Amino acid sequence: SQQGEEDPQALSIQEGENATMNCSYKTSINNLQWYRQNSGRGLVHLILIRSNEREKHSGRLRVTLDTSKKSSSLLITASRAADTASYFCATDPKRDSGAGSYQLTFGKGTKLSVIP
Amino acid sequence: EAQVTQNPRYLITVTGKKLTVTCSQNMNHEYMSWYRQDPGLGLRQIYYSMNVEVTDKGDVPEGYKVSRKEKRNFPLILESPSPNQTSLYFCASSITSYNEQFFGPGTRLTVL
Numbered sequence: 001s002q003q004g005e006e007d008p009q010a011l012s013i014q015e016g017e018n019a020t021m022n023c024s025y026k027t028s029i030n031n032l033q034w035y036r037q038n039s040g041r042g043l044v045h046l047i048l049i050r051s052n053e054r055e056k057h058s059g060r061l062r063v064t065l066d067t068s069k070k071s072s073s074l075l076i077t078a079s080r081a082a083d084t085a086s087y088f089c090a091t092d093p094k095r096d097s098g099a100g101s102y103q104l105t106f107g108k109g110t111k112l113s114v115i116p
Numbered sequence: 117e118a119q120v121t122q123n124p125r126y127l128i129t130v131t132g133k134k135l136t137v138t139c140s141q142n143m144n145h146e147y148m149s150w151y152r153q154d155p156g157l158g159l160r161q162i163y164y165s166m167n168v169e170v171t172d173k174g175d176v177p178e179g180y181k182v183s184r185k186e187k188r189n190f191p192l193i194l195e196s197p198s199p200n201q202t203s204l205y206f207c208a209s210s211i212t213s214y215n216e217q218f219f220g221p222g223t224r225l226t227v228l
Protein backbone atom coordinates (compact mmCIF):
# COMPACT_ATOMS: atom_id res chain seq x y z
CA SER A 1 0.00 0.00 0.00
CA GLN A 2 1.11 3.58 -0.45
CA GLN A 3 3.42 4.97 2.15
CA GLY A 4 4.87 8.29 3.14
CA GLU A 5 8.59 8.72 2.79
CA GLU A 6 10.48 11.01 5.14
CA ASP A 7 13.57 12.92 4.16
CA PRO A 8 16.26 13.06 5.38
CA GLN A 9 16.64 9.66 7.02
CA ALA A 10 18.83 11.21 9.69
CA LEU A 11 19.48 14.77 10.81
CA SER A 12 21.94 16.10 13.36
CA ILE A 13 21.78 19.69 14.58
CA GLN A 14 22.95 21.88 17.44
CA GLU A 15 20.61 22.86 20.22
CA GLY A 16 18.82 26.09 19.36
CA GLU A 17 18.84 25.48 15.61
CA ASN A 18 15.74 24.73 13.59
CA ALA A 19 15.06 21.23 12.25
CA THR A 20 13.11 20.59 9.07
CA MET A 21 11.86 17.18 8.00
CA ASN A 22 9.97 16.39 4.83
CA CYS A 23 7.41 13.78 3.91
CA SER A 24 6.28 12.77 0.44
CA TYR A 25 3.38 10.49 -0.36
CA LYS A 26 1.91 8.91 -3.46
CA THR A 27 -1.88 9.15 -3.51
CA SER A 28 -4.55 11.64 -2.47
CA ILE A 29 -5.12 11.85 1.24
CA ASN A 30 -7.74 13.00 3.71
CA ASN A 31 -5.20 14.08 6.29
CA LEU A 32 -1.57 13.76 7.27
CA GLN A 33 -0.24 13.31 10.77
CA TRP A 34 3.18 13.61 12.38
CA TYR A 35 4.32 11.43 15.26
CA ARG A 36 7.41 11.33 17.45
CA GLN A 37 9.05 8.22 18.83
CA ASN A 38 11.66 8.21 21.54
CA SER A 39 14.00 5.26 21.22
CA GLY A 40 12.06 1.99 21.37
CA ARG A 41 8.97 3.57 22.88
CA GLY A 42 5.45 4.09 21.63
CA LEU A 43 4.69 6.81 19.11
CA VAL A 44 3.24 10.07 20.31
CA HIS A 45 0.95 12.15 18.15
CA LEU A 46 2.22 15.66 17.38
CA ILE A 47 -0.09 17.28 14.88
CA LEU A 48 -2.75 16.50 12.28
CA ILE A 49 -3.26 18.57 9.14
CA ARG A 50 -6.27 18.07 6.89
CA SER A 51 -6.05 18.03 3.11
CA ASN A 52 -7.78 21.43 2.87
CA GLU A 53 -5.28 23.06 5.24
CA ARG A 54 -1.93 24.47 4.15
CA GLU A 55 -0.23 25.22 7.44
CA LYS A 56 -0.68 24.43 11.08
CA HIS A 57 1.16 25.40 14.24
CA SER A 58 1.49 23.81 17.65
CA GLY A 59 3.97 25.37 20.04
CA ARG A 60 7.41 25.11 18.41
CA LEU A 61 6.05 22.91 15.63
CA ARG A 62 5.00 24.15 12.23
CA VAL A 63 3.58 21.77 9.63
CA THR A 64 2.89 22.60 6.02
CA LEU A 65 1.03 20.56 3.47
CA ASP A 66 1.22 20.93 -0.30
CA THR A 67 -1.30 18.54 -1.84
CA SER A 68 -0.29 19.49 -5.38
CA LYS A 69 3.22 18.22 -4.69
CA LYS A 70 2.02 15.49 -2.34
CA SER A 71 4.41 16.62 0.33
CA SER A 72 4.50 17.92 3.87
CA SER A 73 7.17 19.42 6.08
CA LEU A 74 7.63 19.50 9.84
CA LEU A 75 9.64 22.37 11.27
CA ILE A 76 10.82 22.31 14.87
CA THR A 77 12.07 25.72 15.91
CA ALA A 78 14.66 26.40 18.60
CA SER A 79 15.39 22.72 19.04
CA ARG A 80 16.25 21.21 22.40
CA ALA A 81 18.14 18.05 23.36
CA ALA A 82 14.79 16.60 24.43
CA ASP A 83 13.61 16.78 20.80
CA THR A 84 16.03 13.98 19.97
CA ALA A 85 13.76 11.26 18.57
CA SER A 86 12.50 9.70 15.37
CA TYR A 87 9.73 11.53 13.55
CA PHE A 88 7.19 9.82 11.34
CA CYS A 89 4.57 11.07 8.96
CA ALA A 90 1.38 9.05 8.56
CA THR A 91 -1.19 9.43 5.83
CA ASP A 92 -4.85 8.55 5.60
CA PRO A 93 -5.17 7.68 1.90
CA LYS A 94 -8.38 8.65 0.16
CA ARG A 95 -10.36 5.96 -1.58
CA ASP A 96 -12.12 6.52 -4.91
CA SER A 97 -15.31 7.26 -2.97
CA GLY A 98 -13.50 10.05 -1.14
CA ALA A 99 -13.70 8.24 2.17
CA GLY A 100 -10.64 7.18 4.11
CA SER A 101 -9.01 3.81 3.65
CA TYR A 102 -9.37 2.82 7.33
CA GLN A 103 -5.60 2.45 7.40
CA LEU A 104 -3.04 4.96 8.55
CA THR A 105 0.20 4.28 6.68
CA PHE A 106 3.51 5.34 8.16
CA GLY A 107 6.80 6.31 6.60
CA LYS A 108 10.15 5.00 7.76
CA GLY A 109 10.95 8.08 9.80
CA THR A 110 13.60 10.75 10.22
CA LYS A 111 16.00 10.25 13.09
CA LEU A 112 16.75 13.63 14.65
CA SER A 113 19.68 14.16 16.98
CA VAL A 114 19.94 17.48 18.81
CA ILE A 115 23.39 18.04 20.25
CA PRO A 116 23.52 20.07 23.47
CA GLU B 117 -5.32 8.23 32.93
CA ALA B 118 -6.09 7.61 29.26
CA GLN B 119 -3.81 4.89 28.04
CA VAL B 120 -3.17 1.83 25.91
CA THR B 121 -1.54 -1.05 27.70
CA GLN B 122 0.24 -4.04 26.22
CA ASN B 123 1.44 -7.24 27.84
CA PRO B 124 3.98 -8.63 27.96
CA ARG B 125 6.49 -5.87 27.28
CA TYR B 126 9.25 -8.33 26.49
CA LEU B 127 8.97 -11.93 25.35
CA ILE B 128 11.48 -14.50 24.22
CA THR B 129 9.97 -17.68 22.84
CA VAL B 130 10.74 -20.57 20.54
CA THR B 131 9.51 -21.40 17.07
CA GLY B 132 6.03 -22.90 17.03
CA LYS B 133 4.96 -22.06 20.56
CA LYS B 134 1.64 -20.22 20.41
CA LEU B 135 1.55 -16.86 22.10
CA THR B 136 -0.83 -13.97 22.68
CA VAL B 137 0.03 -10.32 23.17
CA THR B 138 -2.75 -8.46 24.92
CA CYS B 139 -3.81 -4.89 24.23
CA SER B 140 -6.30 -2.87 26.20
CA GLN B 141 -7.47 0.75 25.99
CA ASN B 142 -9.58 2.75 28.44
CA MET B 143 -10.70 5.54 26.10
CA ASN B 144 -13.77 3.85 24.61
CA HIS B 145 -12.16 4.02 21.17
CA GLU B 146 -13.79 2.15 18.33
CA TYR B 147 -10.69 1.79 16.16
CA MET B 148 -7.77 -0.37 17.23
CA SER B 149 -4.74 -1.52 15.30
CA TRP B 150 -1.59 -3.61 15.52
CA TYR B 151 1.73 -2.61 13.95
CA ARG B 152 5.14 -4.14 13.77
CA GLN B 153 8.28 -2.06 13.57
CA ASP B 154 11.46 -3.37 12.00
CA PRO B 155 14.72 -1.51 11.31
CA GLY B 156 14.67 0.11 7.90
CA LEU B 157 11.03 -0.81 7.29
CA GLY B 158 9.19 1.61 9.53
CA LEU B 159 5.79 0.73 10.98
CA ARG B 160 3.67 -1.73 9.08
CA GLN B 161 0.09 -2.48 9.96
CA ILE B 162 -0.77 -6.07 10.75
CA TYR B 163 -4.51 -5.97 11.49
CA TYR B 164 -7.05 -3.37 12.43
CA SER B 165 -10.52 -3.31 13.91
CA MET B 166 -13.22 -0.77 13.24
CA ASN B 167 -15.38 -1.95 16.14
CA VAL B 168 -16.39 -5.02 18.12
CA GLU B 169 -16.41 -8.14 15.91
CA VAL B 170 -15.14 -6.11 12.92
CA THR B 171 -11.53 -6.82 11.96
CA ASP B 172 -9.59 -6.61 8.73
CA LYS B 173 -6.12 -7.33 7.40
CA GLY B 174 -3.47 -4.69 7.22
CA ASP B 175 -0.35 -4.83 5.09
CA VAL B 176 1.41 -7.77 6.75
CA PRO B 177 -1.22 -10.12 8.25
CA GLU B 178 0.42 -13.46 7.45
CA GLY B 179 1.11 -15.53 10.55
CA TYR B 180 -1.10 -13.42 12.83
CA LYS B 181 -4.65 -13.57 14.12
CA VAL B 182 -6.71 -11.07 16.07
CA SER B 183 -10.06 -10.92 17.78
CA ARG B 184 -12.26 -8.08 19.03
CA LYS B 185 -14.84 -9.49 21.39
CA GLU B 186 -14.92 -6.43 23.62
CA LYS B 187 -14.42 -2.80 22.71
CA ARG B 188 -11.45 -2.29 25.03
CA ASN B 189 -9.40 -5.38 24.12
CA PHE B 190 -7.66 -6.36 20.90
CA PRO B 191 -5.28 -9.30 21.40
CA LEU B 192 -2.71 -10.32 18.81
CA ILE B 193 -2.25 -14.06 18.42
CA LEU B 194 0.71 -15.84 16.89
CA GLU B 195 -0.42 -19.44 16.40
CA SER B 196 3.00 -20.75 15.33
CA PRO B 197 5.65 -18.06 15.71
CA SER B 198 8.66 -18.07 13.44
CA PRO B 199 11.98 -16.18 13.68
CA ASN B 200 10.87 -13.68 11.01
CA GLN B 201 8.21 -12.48 13.45
CA THR B 202 10.92 -11.20 15.77
CA SER B 203 10.02 -7.54 15.98
CA LEU B 204 8.76 -4.64 18.07
CA TYR B 205 4.96 -4.67 18.19
CA PHE B 206 2.69 -1.73 18.90
CA CYS B 207 -1.00 -1.61 19.60
CA ALA B 208 -2.84 1.65 18.95
CA SER B 209 -6.34 2.98 19.37
CA SER B 210 -8.28 6.00 18.15
CA ILE B 211 -11.80 7.32 17.82
CA THR B 212 -11.70 6.60 14.09
CA SER B 213 -9.03 5.40 11.68
CA TYR B 214 -8.18 8.95 10.62
CA ASN B 215 -7.94 10.58 14.04
CA GLU B 216 -4.96 10.84 16.37
CA GLN B 217 -3.81 7.37 17.32
CA PHE B 218 -2.75 6.53 20.86
CA PHE B 219 0.04 3.98 21.03
CA GLY B 220 0.88 1.40 23.63
CA PRO B 221 4.44 1.11 25.01
CA GLY B 222 5.38 -1.73 22.70
CA THR B 223 6.14 -5.44 23.01
CA ARG B 224 9.57 -6.63 22.01
CA LEU B 225 9.25 -10.19 20.76
CA THR B 226 12.13 -12.52 19.99
CA VAL B 227 11.42 -15.89 18.37
CA LEU B 228 14.32 -18.31 18.51
